[in-house]
Amino acid sequence: MTHTAHTSTPINPVLAARWSPRAFDANATLSQGDLTAAFEAARWAPSANNWQPSRFIVGFRGDATYNTILESLAGWNGVWAPNASALVVAIVQTEVEPGTVNPYAQFDLGQAVSQFTIQAQTDGLYVHQMAGTDTEALQKAFNLPAGYAVFHTLAVGKIADPSVLPEELAAREVAPRVRHELKEIVRHGAFDES
Numbered sequence: 001m002t003h004t005a006h007t008s009t010p011i012n013p014v015l016a017a018r019w020s021p022r023a024f025d026a027n028a029t030l031s032q033g034d035l036t037a038a039f040e041a042a043r044w045a046p047s048a049n050n051w052q053p054s055r056f057i058v059g060f061r062g063d064a065t066y067n068t069i070l071e072s073l074a075g076w077n078g079v080w081a082p083n084a085s086a087l088v089v090a091i092v093q094t095e096v097e098p099g100t101v102n103p104y105a106q107f108d109l110g111q112a113v114s115q116f117t118i119q120a121q122t123d124g125l126y127v128h129q130m131a132g133t134d135t136e137a138l139q140k141a142f143n144l145p146a147g148y149a150v151f152h153t154l155a156v157g158k159i160a161d162p163s164v165l166p167e168e169l170a171a172r173e174v175a176p177r178v179r180h181e182l183k184e185i186v187r188h189g190a191f192d193e194s
């Protein structure tokens with residue numbers, strides 16, 4: 001199934017094809033090498049002062065890291081995500097040095113995750129980000145040092161038919177994707193001007 005974006009003008013086809021499925025193929029397996037390009041893409045994301053605050057922990061279905069991440073997932077995430085081939089913890093180095101906060105750290109992690117996602121999509125994989133994660137549990141489980149924080153998690157894998165999902169999630173899987181109109185997000189002057 002595809003959910004290609006309806007754009008007002010053609011965009012990069014990989015960006016148009018990207019979306020966040022919940023129906024992942026439980027038989028698809030990935031190993032470290034399959035995600036090297038995606039992590040390289042994340043590594044080469046821009047960051048303020050080139051501080052590079054993004055860090056990742058990756059587990060593959062069946063290994064201990066994967067199971068630890070899986071246990072941290074909240075609500076529906078814990079229902080659909082077990083079919084993902086890999087689970088990734090997205091971590092941010094919040095301080096440039098002890099006591100000095102990097103105000104751009106989360107923004108830069110977002111850019112790195114975006115590049116990860118687009119490279120994975122280019123390589124035939126899908127990524128679904130999950131804020132519904134017990135970040136404190138992961139922080140403890142993976143012994144994060146001071147100045148680092150878990151932000152969220154990512155499910156990565158091959159897409160499957162929506163029928164692998166419980167009914168409620170299957171209905172959400174096939175629902176149209178919606179966005180604000182372009183004119184709502186791009187202005188040519190002050191907000192009180194039309």
Ligand SMILES: Cc1cc2nc3c(=O)[nH]c(=O)nc-3n(C[C@H](O)[C@H](O)[C@H](O)COP(=O)(O)O)c2cc1C
Nearest residue numbers: 018019020021022077128129130131132133152177
């Ligand atoms: C920071 C962030 C957190 C998210 N958390 C969750 C989540 O916990 N569970 C979930 O099912 N989807 C989650 N999503 C996915 C969004 O709901 C999804 O990206 C949005 O609805 C747009 O859909 P699309 O990615 O298919 O275009 C998250 C996305 C982002 C960027």
